Amino acid sequence: MNANQNGKPQRLGVTMPISEAYPTKEDEESTERLRKTLMDQGLFESEEESKRREIVLGKLSTMVKEFVYVISLRRNLPESSAREAGGKIFTYGSYRLGVHGSGKHVQREDFFGELHDMLRRRPEVTELTAVPDAFTPVIKMSFSDIPIDLIFARLSLTSIPDNLSLSDDSLLRNLDDRCIRSVNGSRVTDEILRLVPNIQSFRLALRCVKLWAQRRAVYSNMMGFLGGVAWAMPWPQPVLLKPIEEGPLQVRVWNPKLYPADKAHKMPIITPAYPSMCSTHNVTDSTKAVMLSEFKDAAELVNRIMVERAPWSDLFAKDDFFSRYRHYLQVIASSDSEERHLRWSGFVESRIRHLVTKLERVENLILAHPYIKGFSKVISYKTAAEKEDAAHGIVHTSPADQSDPASDSAETQTMYTSIYYIGLCIPAREAGSTGHRKLDLFRPKEEFTEIVKSWDKYDAQINHASLLSALPPELTEGVDQKKTKRAKSGKKSAVDNRPPTKKRRGSNSQNGALQDSTESIKK
Incomplete structure (x- = not known):
């Protein structure tokens, strides 16, 4: 620790050091391997x-x-x-x-x-x-x-x-x-940099944490995870200090201000500058559960890297979101111009976490896990049927049906779409129970529709949600479906694969409101 003017030890953070021992040769070698791995991953700007x-x-x-x-x-x-x-x-x-x-x-x-x-x-x-x-x-x-x-x-x-x-x-x-x-x-x-005793060590560690969070798909403040500066505050940071007089080189840990916050905050992380604010007000019960699970897995993996000298690249493996669940909710935002779509899709994306909190209240649903980003597509169409399909995420690889006379003279038009996914974790069936259970998504969808339609710039652009029993092939390419996790629920749970009701294409006419959805789930 540093010494104050009276010669007494001065604590720079709010916790005692985890260790004041010298870094071992193995520690230094591991740090150098991490630095090289981060450079190989392109984390350092030229x-x-x-x-x-x-x-x-x-x-x-x-x-x-x-x-x-x-x-x-x-x-x-x-x-x-x-x-x-x-x-x-x-x-x-x-x-x-x-x-x-x-x-x-x-x-x-x-x-x-x-x-x-x-x-x-x-x-x-x-x-x-x-x-x-x-x-x-x-x-x-x-x-x-x-x-x-x-x-x-x-x-x-x-x-x-x-x-x-x-x-x-x-x-x-x-x-x-x-x-x-x-x-x-x-x-x-600025305040974080002022509080950190060794900025070089801090930056190396933060690069590592942020890359891990991005690869594991838990880096997005908008979707209810941690984002930006929040990742710089919650984790213990080993910081190498300069020798104090003739004493040994010391290692201490700085922690941020983790003060109690409003009860609505699921994982409060308070900023160090006045006025202090909670940087994690978007975290939901579901995203908190996902992050805690990822933290636990990462801690175990880092222990293997340190003890067994496994490669640091193992820590940065791609997320398994699109093989983790059996069923997903799909939300589609679409517009007829690129400029309008940037505004519209951005607004819809910023409200996805509200849909997540509403889904968390649905019976027979343990967890609603949003993916951290949407997937954009530009779709060409000629007929009204193709336009309707495009708004529901259906892309035709072949031209319009030539038997339709309107398609011959129709002018090709463009639709801009952004598609967002939410993984659904359904609990295992209780022993001895029979028959089907219901997963009623109607109310969350209707409430979400009202939220996005209340935007003063809402202009009847389509947004649609549907429960998927099969993901688009481009999202599951290379995924071994036999190894698909069941969201850590133990036993298999599924949504009935029977086709949904024919109400999809009649989804509240021109405003493109979300479809009605009460799905059966069976063992």
Whole structure:
């Protein structure tokens, strides 16, 4: 430990060190093997990529200053004041942590209006979408193929100097909640780096944890897992300290602030910067259970790696989500233009966790496990029947039926779809029970439909959910179905493979509401 001014040991974290022993030769060799494995996995950015990222940030910084200048003139500020108003880009998250593979007259509406339009005119910008209704409003884009999340905060300052630091708590005065959340993205990462005694060791460990989480499909704040900076806080981090005077080299563990939180929080992880917030408010009972199971499996695997010298690459094996369950719920969001689909699919994806919490209340369902991302498809169609099939995830590889005269003269049109999957864990049947059980998904689906239709930008785009007894072949390619896990429920449980009711194509007409679904389940 470090020593304070009185010469007494100073604890930097909230826990005692797990060990103060020297790292052994085996420990050092294992760390070097891990570093090489992470390099082989492409976790370290090349010098060329780093320079390109710096160029992008420089261009964005110039654009932000120009944006503030334009809005300042529009608000009738003098030319000199408009030039001095300024704006500044603060990095946060993985980039600020080093593990990345605004004046009062400028309003948030200007950010999502004028700046969004300025970005749209840039040839380097693709996949541009504004999400003003998010918990932390954001503009998402790729700038020269580098993914960027741009958030906005309006400080109570007359101008934004280039040397501004966000460490001063007084900057938060008179800010609304959305601005505080935006500013705290940078403040939290800065505070973490300030608290960590050895940043190099911290970054190596964090790269390892994040790669593992991504490979095991538990990296997504939006879907109810941990995301971004949350992974930097919950786990004990071994940190190598410099020798204290003539004493030995010491190893200690830093822990974040794991304080009690609201009872609604399933796995509270509290940020270290003021005002402290729970970074895991999206975690559900199901996603918590999935993460705890993955933590346990990973701990056992790391022990084998350390003791038996197994390769570190074993830790980063791909997830088995699409072979883990017998049945899955499929949610499809579709639109008729790429720009509208970026907004619509993003909104639907942000609400999937609400469907999960509703499914958790369904009788005969142990767990609803959402996959961390959707799968996008661009589908061409000619006839109304093909359009309907496309909206339900059915893709025709052959042209439209030539017996249909309308298909000969019909113009080929395009539909953009995003498909999301939720694995369903059904309990084993009790001994001696007979007959079928019911898995009633009607109410969760209807409530989810109402949530997405309540969006003020809802424009009758189709979204559909169906219970699948067979996944699309592209998701199960190379999967040995005989080894499929039954979601750790012990015995086999299945949804009746009989075809669903004919109500699918009549799903509430034009608004594309989710289908009725009360499925039978049998042993």
